[in-house]
């Protein structure tokens with residue numbers, strides 16, 4: 001069953017075509033990786049799915065509904081959760097308070113449900129011992145964990161991860177990937193933009209490659225990474 005469908009989606013900023021006729025579908029429970037060179041339009045793709053940017057043309061369906069013209073709040077409440085490339089938590093709130101704010105405003109759960117759920121998410125994301133620490137004092141790995149936890153507090157059916165492994169050490173990356181795997185195992189559908197390919201391919205079963213806003217490949221990771229188009233355009237190898 002399809003959870004997300006983009007149909008011929010396009011977006012330009014002036015003369016710059018950032019998203020060009022992009023179409024793909026994501027099945028419920030699937031994890032899809034998105035790769036491509038800097039500036040290929042990956043984050044813009046997320047902004048179009050969340051509604052932070054509106055399409056110029058095309059259609060976006062989420063969970064069986066046309067959400068193309070819906071605002072980000074409506075899409076979040078419907079189950080589209082996301083993390084940002086640069087985590088920006090409320091630095092002067094505690095980790096737990098950050099989760100409660102996300103749960104209270106980004107989900108339709110009642111107040112009592114939100115606090116209970118946030119306590120569970122703290123454990124799930126390994127932030128239990130940091131619950132009462134101010135977010136501003138967290139390490140990069142903990143900030144990434146908090147970014148993931150805040151997205152989970154909105155009770156997403158679809159989780160969009162934007163370079164969550166970027167900047168981490170190898171050991172930290174392994175830890176975070178384990179947490180992403182545990183989230184995926186609960187049935188949440190995932191689209192993950194990531195430059196750290198080994199982290200990405202340990203979770204996703206398909207890769208989508210963007211270049212200059214166009215989909216130049218979508219398929220199984222091995223097939224995609226060995227394809228002529230990807231080696232020429234994405235890896236810069238002349239074949």
Ligand SMILES: Nc1ncnc2c1ncn2[C@@H]1O[C@H](COP(=O)(O)OP(=O)(O)OP(=O)(O)O)[C@@H](O)[C@H]1O
Pocket residue numbers: 013016018036037038039040041042043044045
């Ligand atoms: N609001 C905007 N106004 C004008 N140009 C924009 C805007 N947002 C993005 N762009 C441009 O669109 C292109 C795609 O940007 P985007 O951030 O989606 O790429 P990306 O693939 O996520 O890159 P990176 O891997 O560096 O994060 C870039 O050339 C960027 O400068």
